[in-house]
Amino acid sequence: xxxxxxxxxxxxxxxxxxxxxxxxxxxxxxxxxxxxxxxxxxxxxxxxxxxxxxxxxxxxxxxxxxxxxxxxxxxxxxxxxxxxxxxxxxxxxxxxxxxxxxxx
Numbered sequence: 461x462x463x464x465x466x467x468x469x470x471x472x473x474x475x476x477x478x479x480x481x482x483x484x485x486x487x488x489x490x491x492x493x494x495x496x497x498x499x500x501x502x503x504x505x506x507x508x509x510x511x512x513x514x515x516x517x518x519x520x521x522x523x524x525x526x527x528x529x530x531x532x533x534x535x536x537x538x539x540x541x542x543x544x545x546x547x548x549x550x551x552x553x554x555x556x557x558x559x560x561x562x563x564x
């Protein structure tokens with residue numbers, strides 16, 4: 461009986477936990493990043509390849525996460541990026557996405 465209760469409690473905890481994306485690319489697709497960015501060519505915003513080149517060798521994960529959260533313009537031109545809150549992409553998924561972009 462205790463085993464069944466524990467299994468039920470574990471199942472409910474998993475079912476009620478927020479779902480993480482399967483991977484950084486999946487998270488970026490779900491968050492809408494790919495509407496303005498692509499891996500290797502400029503769309504509305506810079507390509508991931510251009511972002512990685514600009515910040516190569518720098519420890520900027522936290523800085524870029526903040527930039528995604530707050531939005532802004534000027535780093536890659538005058539077109540602003542809208543803020544992207546945790547309701548669009550979780551902190552864990554955002555961190556994985558930024559780290560993936562920086563490896564492009």
